[in-house]
Amino acid sequence: MATVGKPVDAVVTQVADRDQRRGPDMFCTVRELGGDRKTYEVSQRENCFGQAEPGDRVEIRKDPLGLLDPRLPDSPDQRNTTEITLAVTAGLTLVLAGGTFYGGQRRRGR
Template sequence: MMFGGTGGMDEFGAAAGVVPGGVVSGKRVLSPARKAVNSLKWAVAVPVLLLFGAGVAQWVTLLGVVVVLAVVAVATCLVGGVWHRAGAATLAAVAGFALTLFAGPAVYEGYMRTVGEPADVVVVDVVDLHRKHGADMMCSIRELGGEQRTFEVSQMQNCFGQAKKGDQIVVREDPLGLLDPWLPYGSEDQHTSEITVVTTIGLTLGVGASVFYGGQRRRDG
Protein backbone atom coordinates (compact mmCIF):
# COMPACT_ATOMS: atom_id res chain seq x y z
CA MET A 1 0.00 0.00 0.00
CA MET A 2 1.02 3.63 -0.54
CA PHE A 3 0.69 6.29 2.09
CA GLY A 4 1.30 10.04 2.25
CA GLY A 5 3.34 11.98 -0.24
CA THR A 6 1.63 10.47 -3.28
CA GLY A 7 0.35 13.81 -4.60
CA GLY A 8 -3.27 12.76 -4.24
CA MET A 9 -2.78 9.37 -5.91
CA ASP A 10 -4.32 6.26 -4.40
CA GLU A 11 -3.11 2.70 -4.59
CA PHE A 12 -4.62 2.24 -8.06
CA GLY A 13 -2.75 5.23 -9.51
CA ALA A 14 -5.92 7.29 -9.99
CA ALA A 15 -6.39 10.84 -8.75
CA ALA A 16 -8.27 11.10 -5.49
CA GLY A 17 -12.01 11.43 -6.09
CA VAL A 18 -11.68 10.43 -9.77
CA VAL A 19 -12.62 7.00 -11.06
CA PRO A 20 -11.25 5.87 -14.45
CA GLY A 21 -13.81 6.34 -17.22
CA GLY A 22 -14.54 10.02 -16.61
CA VAL A 23 -16.60 9.66 -13.42
CA VAL A 24 -16.18 12.18 -10.62
CA SER A 25 -17.57 11.44 -7.18
CA GLY A 26 -19.77 8.74 -8.67
CA LYS A 27 -21.04 10.92 -11.58
CA ARG A 28 -20.00 10.69 -15.19
CA VAL A 29 -18.47 13.89 -16.53
CA LEU A 30 -19.75 14.89 -19.97
CA SER A 31 -17.43 16.52 -22.45
CA PRO A 32 -18.45 20.01 -23.63
CA ALA A 33 -19.62 18.59 -26.96
CA ARG A 34 -21.73 15.83 -25.38
CA LYS A 35 -23.14 18.29 -22.86
CA ALA A 36 -24.18 20.64 -25.68
CA VAL A 37 -25.83 17.83 -27.63
CA ASN A 38 -27.62 16.55 -24.53
CA SER A 39 -28.84 20.04 -23.65
CA LEU A 40 -29.99 20.66 -27.22
CA LYS A 41 -32.00 17.44 -27.29
CA TRP A 42 -33.96 18.47 -24.21
CA ALA A 43 -34.26 22.06 -25.43
CA VAL A 44 -35.99 20.78 -28.58
CA ALA A 45 -38.00 17.97 -26.99
CA VAL A 46 -39.66 20.03 -24.24
CA PRO A 47 -41.17 22.77 -26.48
CA VAL A 48 -42.21 20.24 -29.13
CA LEU A 49 -44.03 18.11 -26.55
CA LEU A 50 -45.70 21.21 -25.09
CA LEU A 51 -46.92 22.19 -28.56
CA PHE A 52 -48.20 18.64 -29.03
CA GLY A 53 -50.05 18.79 -25.71
CA ALA A 54 -51.56 22.17 -26.60
CA GLY A 55 -52.79 20.73 -29.89
CA VAL A 56 -54.26 17.64 -28.24
CA ALA A 57 -56.08 19.88 -25.74
CA GLN A 58 -58.05 21.39 -28.62
CA TRP A 59 -59.41 17.91 -29.35
CA VAL A 60 -59.56 16.25 -25.92
CA THR A 61 -59.03 18.90 -23.26
CA LEU A 62 -58.28 16.59 -20.34
CA LEU A 63 -55.76 14.52 -22.28
CA GLY A 64 -53.97 17.64 -23.50
CA VAL A 65 -53.80 19.06 -19.98
CA VAL A 66 -52.29 15.80 -18.68
CA VAL A 67 -49.63 15.87 -21.40
CA VAL A 68 -48.74 19.51 -20.68
CA LEU A 69 -48.54 18.98 -16.91
CA ALA A 70 -46.38 15.90 -17.37
CA VAL A 71 -43.96 17.69 -19.69
CA VAL A 72 -43.68 20.72 -17.39
CA ALA A 73 -43.12 18.45 -14.39
CA VAL A 74 -40.36 16.49 -16.11
CA ALA A 75 -38.66 19.65 -17.39
CA THR A 76 -38.80 21.28 -13.95
CA CYS A 77 -37.40 18.21 -12.18
CA LEU A 78 -34.64 17.85 -14.76
CA VAL A 79 -33.50 21.47 -14.92
CA GLY A 80 -34.12 22.36 -11.29
CA GLY A 81 -33.50 19.03 -9.57
CA VAL A 82 -30.96 17.11 -11.63
CA TRP A 83 -29.11 20.06 -13.15
CA HIS A 84 -29.55 22.29 -10.07
CA ARG A 85 -30.62 25.39 -12.02
CA ALA A 86 -33.69 26.62 -10.16
CA GLY A 87 -33.92 29.93 -12.04
CA ALA A 88 -33.86 28.28 -15.46
CA ALA A 89 -36.38 25.69 -14.26
CA THR A 90 -38.78 28.37 -13.05
CA LEU A 91 -38.50 30.32 -16.30
CA ALA A 92 -39.04 27.17 -18.36
CA ALA A 93 -42.15 26.24 -16.35
CA VAL A 94 -43.72 29.71 -16.52
CA ALA A 95 -42.96 30.12 -20.22
CA GLY A 96 -44.19 26.56 -20.81
CA PHE A 97 -47.60 27.20 -19.30
CA ALA A 98 -47.89 30.51 -21.17
CA LEU A 99 -46.89 28.76 -24.39
CA THR A 100 -49.76 26.31 -24.16
CA LEU A 101 -52.28 29.15 -23.79
CA PHE A 102 -51.19 30.71 -27.07
CA ALA A 103 -50.11 27.56 -28.90
CA GLY A 104 -53.52 25.87 -28.59
CA PRO A 105 -55.42 28.47 -30.64
CA ALA A 106 -52.45 28.83 -33.00
CA VAL A 107 -52.33 25.08 -33.70
CA TYR A 108 -56.12 24.93 -34.08
CA GLU A 109 -56.20 27.84 -36.50
CA GLY A 110 -53.16 26.63 -38.43
CA TYR A 111 -54.72 23.21 -38.88
CA MET A 112 -58.06 24.64 -40.00
CA ARG A 113 -56.50 27.14 -42.39
CA THR A 114 -54.35 24.41 -43.92
CA VAL A 115 -56.74 21.47 -44.30
CA GLY A 116 -60.10 22.88 -43.20
CA GLU A 117 -62.89 22.84 -45.76
CA PRO A 118 -64.82 26.10 -46.26
CA ALA A 119 -68.53 25.91 -45.52
CA ASP A 120 -71.32 28.48 -45.71
CA VAL A 121 -73.26 28.80 -42.46
CA VAL A 122 -75.79 31.11 -40.87
CA VAL A 123 -75.41 32.33 -37.31
CA VAL A 124 -78.46 31.11 -35.43
CA ASP A 125 -77.67 32.71 -32.09
CA VAL A 126 -74.89 34.36 -30.10
CA VAL A 127 -74.97 34.14 -26.30
CA ASP A 128 -72.72 35.64 -23.64
CA LEU A 129 -72.88 33.28 -20.68
CA HIS A 130 -71.15 35.71 -18.29
CA ARG A 131 -69.15 33.16 -16.36
CA LYS A 132 -67.45 34.05 -13.08
CA HIS A 133 -64.13 34.67 -14.78
CA GLY A 134 -65.52 36.94 -17.50
CA ALA A 135 -67.47 36.68 -20.72
CA ASP A 136 -67.85 33.26 -22.30
CA MET A 137 -69.32 33.55 -25.78
CA MET A 138 -71.22 30.73 -27.45
CA CYS A 139 -72.26 30.78 -31.10
CA SER A 140 -74.87 28.53 -32.67
CA ILE A 141 -74.31 28.08 -36.40
CA ARG A 142 -76.14 26.00 -39.02
CA GLU A 143 -74.86 24.83 -42.37
CA LEU A 144 -76.62 26.29 -45.39
CA GLY A 145 -75.85 23.31 -47.56
CA GLY A 146 -74.96 19.66 -47.23
CA GLU A 147 -76.38 18.03 -44.12
CA GLN A 148 -77.36 21.39 -42.63
CA ARG A 149 -75.86 20.40 -39.31
CA THR A 150 -75.96 22.74 -36.32
CA PHE A 151 -72.90 23.41 -34.17
CA GLU A 152 -72.45 25.04 -30.78
CA VAL A 153 -69.00 26.66 -30.78
CA SER A 154 -67.21 28.62 -28.09
CA GLN A 155 -64.31 31.03 -27.83
CA MET A 156 -62.01 28.05 -28.42
CA GLN A 157 -63.37 28.05 -31.98
CA ASN A 158 -62.97 31.84 -32.22
CA CYS A 159 -66.51 32.84 -31.23
CA PHE A 160 -66.02 36.32 -29.78
CA GLY A 161 -69.17 38.05 -30.97
CA GLN A 162 -67.71 39.20 -34.28
CA ALA A 163 -70.69 37.61 -36.06
CA LYS A 164 -74.28 38.51 -35.16
CA LYS A 165 -77.47 36.50 -35.27
CA GLY A 166 -78.64 36.09 -38.87
CA ASP A 167 -75.18 36.74 -40.42
CA GLN A 168 -74.07 34.40 -43.17
CA ILE A 169 -70.37 33.61 -42.85
CA VAL A 170 -67.84 31.11 -44.17
CA VAL A 171 -66.28 28.82 -41.57
CA ARG A 172 -63.63 26.13 -41.79
CA GLU A 173 -64.72 22.57 -41.04
CA ASP A 174 -62.47 19.71 -40.01
CA PRO A 175 -62.46 17.09 -42.82
CA LEU A 176 -61.90 14.39 -40.19
CA GLY A 177 -64.89 15.54 -38.16
CA LEU A 178 -62.88 15.62 -34.91
CA LEU A 179 -62.93 19.38 -34.28
CA ASP A 180 -65.71 21.93 -34.33
CA PRO A 181 -65.76 24.56 -37.09
CA TRP A 182 -63.42 27.54 -36.89
CA LEU A 183 -65.06 30.97 -37.19
CA PRO A 184 -63.37 33.74 -39.19
CA TYR A 185 -61.98 36.84 -37.54
CA GLY A 186 -63.90 40.10 -37.53
CA SER A 187 -62.63 43.20 -39.31
CA GLU A 188 -61.26 44.59 -36.04
CA ASP A 189 -59.32 41.41 -35.26
CA GLN A 190 -57.38 41.02 -38.48
CA HIS A 191 -54.00 41.15 -36.71
CA THR A 192 -54.94 38.71 -33.95
CA SER A 193 -53.63 35.72 -35.87
CA GLU A 194 -50.22 37.30 -36.44
CA ILE A 195 -49.92 38.32 -32.79
CA THR A 196 -50.80 34.80 -31.63
CA VAL A 197 -48.25 33.20 -33.95
CA VAL A 198 -45.46 35.62 -33.03
CA THR A 199 -46.15 35.15 -29.31
CA THR A 200 -46.18 31.37 -29.73
CA ILE A 201 -42.83 31.44 -31.53
CA GLY A 202 -41.33 33.73 -28.89
CA LEU A 203 -42.46 31.55 -26.00
CA THR A 204 -41.29 28.40 -27.79
CA LEU A 205 -37.82 29.88 -28.15
CA GLY A 206 -37.95 31.05 -24.54
CA VAL A 207 -38.69 27.57 -23.21
CA GLY A 208 -36.01 26.01 -25.39
CA ALA A 209 -33.42 28.62 -24.39
CA SER A 210 -34.17 28.14 -20.68
CA VAL A 211 -33.74 24.38 -20.90
CA PHE A 212 -30.59 24.70 -23.00
CA TYR A 213 -29.05 27.20 -20.59
CA GLY A 214 -29.85 24.98 -17.63
CA GLY A 215 -28.21 22.02 -19.36
CA GLN A 216 -25.11 23.96 -20.31
CA ARG A 217 -24.69 25.47 -16.86
CA ARG A 218 -25.66 22.35 -14.93
CA ARG A 219 -24.02 21.73 -11.58
CA ASP A 220 -22.72 18.32 -10.56
CA GLY A 221 -24.00 17.65 -7.05
Protein backbone atom coordinates (compact mmCIF):
# COMPACT_ATOMS: atom_id res chain seq x y z
CA MET A 1 0.00 0.00 0.00
CA ALA A 2 2.92 2.36 0.55
CA THR A 3 3.51 2.45 -3.20
CA VAL A 4 0.00 3.45 -4.19
CA GLY A 5 -1.20 4.90 -0.88
CA LYS A 6 -1.87 8.60 -0.73
CA PRO A 7 0.26 10.33 1.93
CA VAL A 8 -1.81 12.58 4.20
CA ASP A 9 -0.54 14.76 7.04
CA ALA A 10 -2.30 14.04 10.31
CA VAL A 11 -2.03 14.54 14.05
CA VAL A 12 -2.39 11.90 16.76
CA THR A 13 -5.15 12.98 19.13
CA GLN A 14 -5.31 9.99 21.47
CA VAL A 15 -3.45 6.75 22.21
CA ALA A 16 -5.35 4.09 24.15
CA ASP A 17 -4.27 0.69 25.47
CA ARG A 18 -7.48 -1.31 25.76
CA ASP A 19 -7.55 -4.64 27.51
CA GLN A 20 -9.34 -6.98 25.10
CA ARG A 21 -9.43 -10.74 24.86
CA ARG A 22 -9.20 -10.85 21.09
CA GLY A 23 -7.79 -8.43 18.60
CA PRO A 24 -5.40 -5.51 18.94
CA ASP A 25 -4.96 -3.75 22.26
CA MET A 26 -3.34 -0.45 21.17
CA PHE A 27 -5.46 2.12 19.34
CA CYS A 28 -4.43 5.54 18.04
CA THR A 29 -6.99 8.18 17.12
CA VAL A 30 -5.65 10.17 14.16
CA ARG A 31 -7.16 13.29 12.59
CA GLU A 32 -6.32 14.61 9.13
CA LEU A 33 -4.83 18.09 9.02
CA GLY A 34 -6.00 18.97 5.53
CA GLY A 35 -8.73 17.98 3.15
CA ASP A 36 -11.76 16.35 4.75
CA ARG A 37 -10.31 16.46 8.29
CA LYS A 38 -11.58 12.96 8.91
CA THR A 39 -10.80 11.14 12.14
CA TYR A 40 -9.62 7.52 12.07
CA GLU A 41 -9.08 4.94 14.78
CA VAL A 42 -5.92 3.04 13.87
CA SER A 43 -5.16 -0.30 15.55
CA GLN A 44 -2.03 -2.43 15.80
CA ARG A 45 -2.93 -3.91 12.41
CA GLU A 46 -2.30 -0.46 10.96
CA ASN A 47 0.95 -0.03 12.89
CA CYS A 48 -0.18 1.63 16.14
CA PHE A 49 2.10 0.19 18.83
CA GLY A 50 2.28 3.23 21.11
CA GLN A 51 5.23 4.80 19.29
CA ALA A 52 3.26 8.02 18.79
CA GLU A 53 2.15 10.40 21.52
CA PRO A 54 -0.91 12.66 21.45
CA GLY A 55 -0.03 15.82 19.54
CA ASP A 56 2.57 14.15 17.29
CA ARG A 57 2.33 14.96 13.60
CA VAL A 58 2.47 11.86 11.41
CA GLU A 59 2.06 11.04 7.75
CA ILE A 60 -0.58 8.36 7.27
CA ARG A 61 -1.11 6.41 4.07
CA LYS A 62 -4.67 6.25 2.76
CA ASP A 63 -5.87 3.62 0.30
CA PRO A 64 -7.06 5.45 -2.84
CA LEU A 65 -9.76 2.81 -3.36
CA GLY A 66 -10.92 2.99 0.26
CA LEU A 67 -10.61 -0.78 0.81
CA LEU A 68 -7.91 -0.63 3.52
CA ASP A 69 -7.76 1.43 6.67
CA PRO A 70 -5.14 4.22 6.88
CA ARG A 71 -1.71 3.12 8.13
CA LEU A 72 0.82 4.83 10.39
CA PRO A 73 4.51 4.88 9.42
CA ASP A 74 6.82 2.24 10.91
CA SER A 75 8.95 4.87 12.68
CA PRO A 76 8.75 8.63 13.23
CA ASP A 77 11.35 9.36 10.55
CA GLN A 78 9.93 6.98 7.92
CA ARG A 79 8.92 9.01 4.92
CA ASN A 80 10.02 7.83 1.46
CA THR A 81 10.92 4.18 1.88
CA THR A 82 9.27 3.12 -1.39
CA GLU A 83 12.56 3.38 -3.30
CA ILE A 84 14.36 1.15 -0.80
CA THR A 85 11.57 -1.41 -0.90
CA LEU A 86 11.62 -1.50 -4.70
CA ALA A 87 15.41 -1.84 -4.82
CA VAL A 88 15.45 -4.72 -2.32
CA THR A 89 12.59 -6.48 -4.13
CA ALA A 90 14.32 -6.11 -7.51
CA GLY A 91 17.61 -7.40 -6.10
CA LEU A 92 16.04 -10.45 -4.49
CA THR A 93 14.09 -11.20 -7.68
CA LEU A 94 17.30 -11.08 -9.73
CA VAL A 95 19.11 -13.39 -7.29
CA LEU A 96 16.22 -15.85 -7.34
CA ALA A 97 15.94 -15.77 -11.15
CA GLY A 98 19.72 -16.20 -11.53
CA GLY A 99 19.77 -19.16 -9.15
CA THR A 100 16.86 -20.80 -10.92
CA PHE A 101 18.46 -20.28 -14.34
CA TYR A 102 21.84 -21.60 -13.13
CA GLY A 103 20.19 -24.66 -11.58
CA GLY A 104 18.35 -25.38 -14.82
CA GLN A 105 21.56 -25.07 -16.89
CA ARG A 106 23.45 -27.48 -14.64
CA ARG A 107 20.68 -30.03 -14.93
CA ARG A 108 20.59 -29.89 -18.76
CA GLY A 109 24.37 -30.01 -19.12
CA ARG A 110 24.67 -33.71 -18.25
